[in-house]
Amino acid sequence: MALLDKLAKASVQSCDIDKELYNQYNVKRGLRNADFSGVLVGLTNIGNVVGYTKDENGVSIPRQGELYYRGYEISSLARGFQADGRHGFEETAFLLLSGKLPNKEELKEFCEMIRAEQELPFSVSKNLILSLRGKCVMNMLARTVLGLYTEDEEAENYSPENLIKQSISLIARFPVIVAYAYFGMRHSFQRKSLIIRHPKPGLSLAENFLYMLKGSGNYTRLEADLLDLALVLHAEHGGGNNSSFTTRVVSSSQTDTYSAISAALGSLKGGLHGGANIKVIRMMDNVKAHVKNWDDENEVDEYLTKMLNKKAFDGTGKIYGIGHAIYTLSDPRCVLLKEKARELARQAGREDEYNLYESIEKLAPKAFYRFKGSNTKTIAANVDFYSGFIYQCLGIPEELFTPIFAIARVAGWAAHRIEEVTSSSARIIRPAYKSVVDQRDYMPISER
Structure with a gap:
């Protein structure tokens, strides 16, 4: 333990950098400009976040916030499906993946594709979720996503058709994985009943999650409507948020979909982001x-x-x-x-x-x-x-607050991954770090 303490102190000391050096070299800490706006690192057709405008002198002028998915303002999207008395997350996912709003037939077929992908392979649900249980649902979700790689014979296929297929599968399966992981965790560490409900045909993704969590008749239409709205509002937030940017950074190396999405989950888990x-x-x-x-x-x-x-x-x-x-x-x-x-x-x-x-x-x-x-x-x-x-x-336990965020945001992550790997201007993301440590000569171990 003495060496461990020594190593810990040395590690912290070796990480200390004079803050004045950041100003000297004009380092954009956190990829933020001096006025706290984000450093422009890319272009996207997917989402846009608007919170202020700038005058001719570059001074920020506050304004009412706006959020756009593929050019559609979020309020108009939400009020559109609410006026029809239906849920909108599936329609939102279609929009984010394709860049267009679906017509009735396309939306129906898309929902059927999601339902067809909801059931997990038995080996995944048994071995990765119900047998190898964990205390953190987010970590279990990330682990299971990596496990799904082994079930996908086309895991390394980067064609647009296969990327869409993988995206739909992950969007469909996230609620199921989260529900199963939660009950597995609850059974193992809280000594409560293990309850497994299979996804129910005919329900929206939001309704199915509430059904798997609470059972039939234990949630109201208002509750399902609000969860669906929450999923829509969390589905995308531009390419600069930490988890979407993580998706793009990892995807730019030409890794597989499951690795990129599990990395995004690691980002979202952090208390400064999803928590x-x-x-x-x-x-x-x-x-x-x-x-x-x-x-x-x-x-x-x-x-x-x-x-x-x-x-x-x-x-x-x-x-x-x-x-x-x-x-x-x-x-x-x-x-x-x-x-x-x-x-x-x-x-x-x-x-x-x-x-x-x-x-x-x-x-x-x-x-x-x-x-x-x-x-x-x-x-x-x-x-x-x-x-x-x-x-x-809604009666949802705190252990599921961040996983619900993930259930929604995977649609945006998938869209950003597809844009990153298929864009004609795509290249590996590699910003620069300047070394500020003095060069040293090697010293033989007998002289240290």
């Missing part, structure tokens, strides 16, 4: 425990100020779920989720909690501006602020 809504839940539990009167805005505001001053909750000075790297005045995903969240909260008997969320959404930006002494950085609630609360109202 943000769980941090909101933890924060809200803390607020609920320390604010006596949830309806008293002054008391709520005082506690938010304590959080900003690192005197409450986790001491980080952050209000989770408030602010975004790109969105300023609003996050369109948050706006759409919130429209139905109150109705769901009322159905779940949690309207008081919803009101507290709404109060914090209103008060947090004001507290932040007051704390900073300026409003130069415009912030608003992001999608993670309400999504965890919605999943709670």
Whole structure:
């Protein structure tokens, strides 16, 4: 253990780099510019995230957020399938993969293709999920995706037809893998019943997930509608988000689909990416425990100020779920989720909690501006602020919050992988790192 401690300390010391060197060499840390906008590293036809505009002097001007899938604004997509009284995730996946909206016959056939791929090979479900169980559903999902490589005789075939086939298969199987992995984990580590429900024909992907998780008759139409909407809103967010960029980086090396998607899952698992809504839940539990009167805005505001001053909750000075790297005045995903969240909260008997969320959404930006002494950085609630609360109202356990994100985002990852490997301008992604360590002469071991 002494050597282990010594190695750990030496490792940390060897990683220390003078922060002034980043400025000296104009390093874009985190691939961010000085104004925190992303460094332009590629072009895409898939998604676009709009949170501000720039004037003639390059100054960012806040605006209402917009999210586009293949040129279609997310609000118009959502309101389109909602007006028809149907679920929209399958239609969204078709759009992301093909670049066009399906007609009725195409959508019907596409849904049939998804249903045909939902059943997992027995060897995969038995050996990788039900026998080799794990405590983390995200890791089990990534492991199972890699295992599916062995079941695919065309795993290394990079033709567009095969890439689409693999994409549809993964989109179809993610909910099944997640449900089975969760019950396997629950059985092994929480000593609860092992429940395996096979996907049910005729249900949408969102409905099937709720069915596999809760059983027939244990979820409402509103609950299925909201889960479907959440999947649509999380399906894509431009090529610059960490997991989609990971997909493109790994795909650019010409590796297989399963390796690229498992790498994206590793990225999404991180607390700074896919786990943000769980941090909101933890924060809200803390607020609920320390604010006596949830309806008293002054008391709520005082506690938010304590959080900003690192005197409450986790001491980080952050209000989770408030602010975004790109969105300023609003996050369109948050706006759409919130429209139905109150109705769901009322159905779940949690309207008081919803009101507290709404109060914090209103008060947090004001507290932040007051704390900073300026409003130069415009912030608003992001999608993670309400999504965890919605999943709670749906009766979904926290262990599945990030896996649900993956169930949705695999459609976007698949689209970005196809674009990366088939684009005429594709080349391996290899940014530069400058070495700032002094050269040293080798010293014989007897002289060290």
